[in-house]
Amino acid sequence: MAATEPWQAERAAEIIAAGAREKGATLPILHALQATFGHVPQEAIPMVADALNLTRAEVHGVVSFYHDFRQAPAGRHVLKLCRAEACQSMGGDALAAQAQAALAVGWRETSADHAVTLEPVYCLGLCATAPTALVDGQPIGRLTSARLLALLDELRT
Amino acid sequence: MPSVRLFVPRDAGALAVGAEAVVAALQVGMIRRGVAADIVRTGSRGLYWLEPMVEVATATGRIAYGPVTPVDVEALLDAGLLSGGSHALRLGPPEEIPFLKRQTRLTFARCGIIDPLSLDDYHAHGGWRGLERAIAMAPSDVVETVVQSGLRGRGGAGFPTGVKWRTAAQAAAPQKYIVCNADEGDSGTFADRMIMEGDPLVLIEGMAIAGIAVGATRGYVYVRSEYPHAIATLREAIDVARRAGYLGSGVMDSPHAFDLEIRVGAGAYVCGEETALLDSIEGKRGQVRAKPPLPAHRGLFGSPTVINNVLSLAAVPFVLAEGAAAYAVLGVGRSRGTVPIQLAGNVKQGGLFETAFGLTLGDLVDDIGGGTASGRPVRAVQVGGPLGAYFPRTLFDTPFDYEAFTARDGLIGHGGIVVFDDTVDMARQARFAMEFCAIESCGKCTPCRIGSTRGKEVIDHIIRGEGDPAVHLALVADLCETLKFGSLCALGGFTPYPVMSAIRHFPEDFDR
Numbered sequence: 094m095a096a097t098e099p100w101q102a103e104r105a106a107e108i109i110a111a112g113a114r115e116k117g118a119t120l121p122i123l124h125a126l127q128a129t130f131g132h133v134p135q136e137a138i139p140m141v142a143d144a145l146n147l148t149r150a151e152v153h154g155v156v157s158f159y160h161d162f163r164q165a166p167a168g169r170h171v172l173k174l175c176r177a178e179a180c181q182s183m184g185g186d187a188l189a190a191q192a193q194a195a196l197a198v199g200w201r202e203t204s205a206d207h208a209v210t211l212e213p214v215y216c217l218g219l220c221a222t223a224p225t226a227l228v229d230g231q232p233i234g235r236l237t238s239a240r241l242l243a244l245l246d247e248l249r250t
Numbered sequence: 251m252p253s254v255r256l257f258v259p260r261d262a263g264a265l266a267v268g269a270e271a272v273v274a275a276l277q278v279g280m281i282r283r284g285v286a287a288d289i290v291r292t293g294s295r296g297l298y299w300l301e302p303m304v305e306v307a308t309a310t311g312r313i314a315y316g317p318v319t320p321v322d323v324e325a326l327l328d329a330g331l332l333s334g335g336s337h338a339l340r341l342g343p344p345e346e347i348p349f350l351k352r353q354t355r356l357t358f359a360r361c362g363i364i365d366p367l368s369l370d371d372y373h374a375h376g377g378w379r380g381l382e383r384a385i386a387m388a389p390s391d392v393v394e395t396v397v398q399s400g401l402r403g404r405g406g407a408g409f410p411t412g413v414k415w416r417t418a419a420q421a422a423a424p425q426k427y428i429v430c431n432a433d434e435g436d437s438g439t440f441a442d443r444m445i446m447e448g449d450p451l452v453l454i455e456g457m458a459i460a461g462i463a464v465g466a467t468r469g470y471v472y473v474r475s476e477y478p479h480a481i482a483t484l485r486e487a488i489d490v491a492r493r494a495g496y497l498g499s500g501v502m503d504s505p506h507a508f509d510l511e512i513r514v515g516a517g518a519y520v521c522g523e524e525t526a527l528l529d530s531i532e533g534k535r536g537q538v539r540a541k542p543p544l545p546a547h548r549g550l551f552g553s554p555t556v557i558n559n560v561l562s563l564a565a566v567p568f569v570l571a572e573g574a575a576a577y578a579v580l581g582v583g584r585s586r587g588t589v590p591i592q593l594a595g596n597v598k599q600g601g602l603f604e605t606a607f608g609l610t611l612g613d614l615v616d617d618i619g620g621g622t623a624s625g626r627p628v629r630a631v632q633v634g635g636p637l638g639a640y641f642p643r644t645l646f647d648t649p650f651d652y653e654a655f656t657a658r659d660g661l662i663g664h665g666g667i668v669v670f671d672d673t674v675d676m677a678r679q680a681r682f683a684m685e686f687c688a689i690e691s692c693g694k695c696t697p698c699r700i701g702s703t704r705g706k707e708v709i710d711h712i713i714r715g716e717g718d719p720a721v722h723l724a725l726v727a728d729l730c731e732t733l734k735f736g737s738l739c740a741l742g743g744f745t746p747y748p749v750m751s752a753i754r755h756f757p758e759d760f761d762r
Contacts, residue, residue: 116551117513119533124475124514145533158535158692159516161475173476177437178632181682182595182670183623215519215636215686217476218440219266220668221298221593221600230478234266 097131097166104129105137113144119155123162132163167210168203170248173227176213179220188224188241189213195245208249254287254332257305257312259362261294261447262479263440268319269302275323276304287332293448295362296602297349299623305344308334314344349599349618354580356568356588357561358441358604361448367486369494372451378496380567384459385504392463393419396566398574400586405431405522405559406634406663406740408585408652411566414556417546419464421554426466428457428508429531429550429557432473432480433515433522436635438594438666442560444602446473446480449564450487451496454510456563458501459570461508464556469510472527475517485512519636519690523739524557526692537692538739559664561590580606585651593619595668612646615669626671630756632679634663636686637744639751640679659751661744676756680726681709683748687733687741697732698742705729705749715762723753723760 098104108129112122122141126133133156142152156162174189196204196211203210219225222234228244258264258273273289280286287306294301303316304326313334315326322339329337341347355361364371372378384392397412418426430453434442445453457469473481488510491497499507513531515521521530525539528550549555565587569577577587585607591614593600598620615621615631622628630640639660641648648658655662670679687702705726712722730746737743753760 117531117533120513120516120530124516154535155533159518161517178636178679178682179438179595179668182668182674214476214517215690216435216437218434218443219263220438220440220595220666221597222263222267222301223595225266227476232262232266232479234263
């Protein structure tokens, strides 16, 4: 996955200034911040509020409303496992349990070695090749138990 | 310049099962043999059990092979892949494959065939003719053409698209907007994604026509973040179209201005609801608005806004190019034209099946889908996403049209069908419907926000065999009534469909 940068207020200010010209700029700016820093750092909230003439509470309200926005850094890799019905029909629940056990994490948690953050996703639109996952943005279909365990090994080395 | 052309999808569904590795193997294999071919990256034909599917252009048309793995590539090249040679994976002409042959592809006519970013390909396959005709017509005639086609919103609600347009066209305002709802969050659906990845220019053309029809100069496509490939392809397609003058200050050298941009969602299912989507574009929490005012009167940034699904907008270029009658002649009752149905989940032949309305659920699941992937009996299908009803085999005679599904306490939604075999536990599915509603509720309506959590807890009691199931079921039914009548939008309002249909049609799973 793309390397993220350490927090830098100047860098955040640039990103916010570049996005603030658009109408309804909150989500594009938050996405850009997360793409750069791997999450939406707490320090950025007042800066976004200031630039968009919003209260900090309003910006926090947006960040916390959307499942995508992380308020803490993720691990080196992000594994999104589809939890929705089409994947359930092909054994998705068992794979989810297996991933949680192998990583010793719950949803939206990062393994102790910081290698993998496990996130649930409700449909990747790959429903005819279920069960499915997205690993650092790369789609995987027809996922099997063996493939999942091999993938986790690969991500952790 | 090599004369041989190979076609391999770049669709996320094909990439998910190894299309990229197949391309790499083809390149290595061809270099070793000293032969060359252009590898054109297309969308998917939508025959996902055959992906990755490789096609080669021959003098007598294309020949398809699939499902191809990198391991097969050497043998395929030895067998004469580049000239359509015979091999165990050879499927013959793709359009002769029964799954494809039985379809009526209007919206998906080009998907899987053309390079999605090639203006030449798009033009050669009939692109821009609808926009050309729209420019030559009075805007009000464009609106009436869409009204007469009978096209209804393909996002789920089934509201007549032309009527929405007429309302926005009649609203006087200095700025109006066209918003495309590409927040395709329903499990079992992927038609919007396929269009954005496989034929994005048809969506751009449809939006430009909508803009001209109602007098909107600006458009937004709200695409869910779970679709990174669709976002990338659509973004490139917008650039391509803008550079060629199909978007901008003078669309195709006409006096009409229209331009559009992409907004990326952030993982909230409820933003597929049109008013929540508008709030999300405005930069707010995606909370549902009370209607009225209708978005056509006061929508995005307070301006008149047409908000349509990807499939509705992508159907428009055909309607304009071929005329309303050519579209309206297909279908049954008040469900006119074609519907892109998506067969998904535990199904042997999963994929995109565009057809005129009217096939029965049984035809679709057993005949076209070929039953389950697991080989076990089909026990239930969920139609219309996580807010759609579960249907048992006894209702497989239901024809696929809006009214027939409503009459059987279901909905066709965005046209997704998820198949389950006989290992499914319907109490767990009912529980999931409540859980999903609780996770995705925007929080505005109490029945949806709290009722879904209580519903999940009560079903947990049933699953664990605690207490009297009849008492629990009465409580669930009561909760569902409250959700249905006490919620502003379909998330709370329709969660009762999967829950109550599971209880009604599969009572044995709730008695334990």
